[in-house]
Amino acid sequence: MPFLSETLSRVKPSPTIAVTNKARELKAAGKDVIGLGAGEPDFDTPENIKAAGIRAIEDGKTKYTAVDGLPELKEAICAKFKRDNNLDYTPAQVSVSGGGKQVLYNALVATLNEGDEVIIPAPYWVSYPDMVLLAGGTPVAIEGTLENAFKITADQLEAAITPKTKWFIFNSPSNPTGAGYSKAELKALTDVLMKHPHVWVMSDDMYEHLAFDGFEFCTPAEIEPGLYERTLTVNGVSKAYAMTGWRIGYAAGPVALINAMCKVQSQSTSNPCSISQYAAIEALNGPQDFIAENNKAFVRRRNMVVEMLNVAEGITCPTPEGAFYVYPDISGCLGKTSAGGTKIDNDEDFASALLEENGVAVVFGAAFGLSPNFRVSYATSDEALKEACTRIQAFCKGLK
Ligand SMILES: Cc1ncc(COP(=O)(O)O)c(C=O)c1O
Numbered sequence: 001m002p003f004l005s006e007t008l009s010r011v012k013p014s015p016t017i018a019v020t021n022k023a024r025e026l027k028a029a030g031k032d033v034i035g036l037g038a039g040e041p042d043f044d045t046p047e048n049i050k051a052a053g054i055r056a057i058e059d060g061k062t063k064y065t066a067v068d069g070l071p072e073l074k075e076a077i078c079a080k081f082k083r084d085n086n087l088d089y090t091p092a093q094v095s096v097s098g099g100g101k102q103v104l105y106n107a108l109v110a111t112l113n114e115g116d117e118v119i120i121p122a123p124y125w126v127s128y129p130d131m132v133l134l135a136g137g138t139p140v141a142i143e144g145t146l147e148n149a150f151k152i153t154a155d156q157l158e159a160a161i162t163p164k165t166k167w168f169i170f171n172s173p174s175n176p177t178g179a180g181y182s183k184a185e186l187k188a189l190t191d192v193l194m195k196h197p198h199v200w201v202m203s204d205d206m207y208e209h210l211a212f213d214g215f216e217f218c219t220p221a222e223i224e225p226g227l228y229e230r231t232l233t234v235n236g237v238s239k240a241y242a243m244t245g246w247r248i249g250y251a252a253g254p255v256a257l258i259n260a261m262c263k264v265q266s267q268s269t270s271n272p273c274s275i276s277q278y279a280a281i282e283a284l285n286g287p288q289d290f291i292a293e294n295n296k297a298f299v300r301r302r303n304m305v306v307e308m309l310n311v312a313e314g315i316t317c318p319t320p321e322g323a324f325y326v327y328p329d330i331s332g333c334l335g336k337t338s339a340g341g342t343k344i345d346n347d348e349d350f351a352s353a354l355l356e357e358n359g360v361a362v363v364f365g366a367a368f369g370l371s372p373n374f375r376v377s378y379a380t381s382d383e384a385l386k387e388a389c390t391r392i393q394a395f396c397k398g399l400k
Pocket residue numbers: 039098099100101102125171174175204206236237238244247248249
């Protein structure tokens with residue numbers, strides 16, 4: 001009998017982490033590699049937030065806390081939801097975990113039974129389908145199209161809903177495309193959901209504050225108050241506050257669901273790091289102006305990357321509204337052979353030849369459920385991005 005569980009055998013390791021590790025290994029071996037795989041800001045955590053963490057250590061706030069978060073942090077989260085999203089939540093409706101990832105995982109483990117379906121628009125953040133599988137459910141992908149900037153339509157959502165659908169996972173701005181749904185686009189989706197009261201909504205708003213060119217972020221429970229009672233609104237401090245390593249994510253929703261998520265956490269990890277929770281209070285309650293400053297750098301980098309990639313032969317790259325990713329289409333590169341002799345039949349061939357031959361690490365589209373594409377994370381220096389895009393242009397030019 002195999003030692004590992006059948007459930008685990010259906011799950012794959014995170015391909016984004018694999019690419020990041022591969023690039024790190026090649027660099028350590030002395031190879032000139034530019035990594036565009038990592039999904040984290042290159043900025044440092046702001047000083048006031050770091051100071052709050054240091055103060056927490058010095059003040060001895062280093063003990064267990066309430067399983068799903070300090071009351072002060074839950075208050076700060078409620079204030080954030082009111083301020084940014086005009087959503088009213090009480091602390092009893094809030095759960096805090098070790099990152100947005102754990103929040104999502106807790107919610108799925110707490111609610112899925114075998115056969116339950118979870119609708120996930122593709123391309124998707126790599127972890128959604130695997131987390132659904134780990135929790136015993138069945139992921140159902142709906143594919144966005146390049147023509148619609150990788151967003152799904154109301155008709156597609158309607159067609160995917162079955163009596164077994166338990167959750168619809170929504171993520172805007174999106175990882176991996178950066179695409180953001182406008183209020184009208186989201187309303188069209190929530191109108192569909194209003195017709196199907198058995199479907200719950202998990203809105204992953206992790207990139208809320210990374211929105212550019214006047215794009216107005218919106219979240220389902222805000223756009224359609226009728227969904228409030230069956231929506232889990234998920235967010236975290238990782239991306240907007242450059243706090244990926246601190247591991248704090250949170251969600252708000254109906255009390256019964258929040259209590260069930262707390263039960264999962266109480267029997268797995270208990271509370272998220274106490275020090276990080278104090279730092280997160282400062283992140284949410286403290287000055288927010290550096291977010292706009294960081295966004296200026298992100299917009300500058302996005303514009304450069306989109307422009308340079310669109311010059312590369314065989315690549316089409318839409319301009320996204322947010323996050324720090326672009327998701328170029330490489331249809332024009334397929335069937336060709338690279339200068340180093342690799343036949344490019346799919347986006348995985350493209351990404352591995354690009355890494356081996358020109359030293360640029362990107363994540364291939366199949367990992368995100370929509371091909372042929374690759375994801376670029378532009379959360380790295382302007383110089384590195386320029387050099388990487390020049391190398392991608394050279395790689396594409398070499399395809400014959
Ligand atoms: C769409 C999306 N959701 C959730 C997460 C998880 O974030 P955290 O670092 O808070 O676990 C990520 C991180 O990459 C993400 O891209």
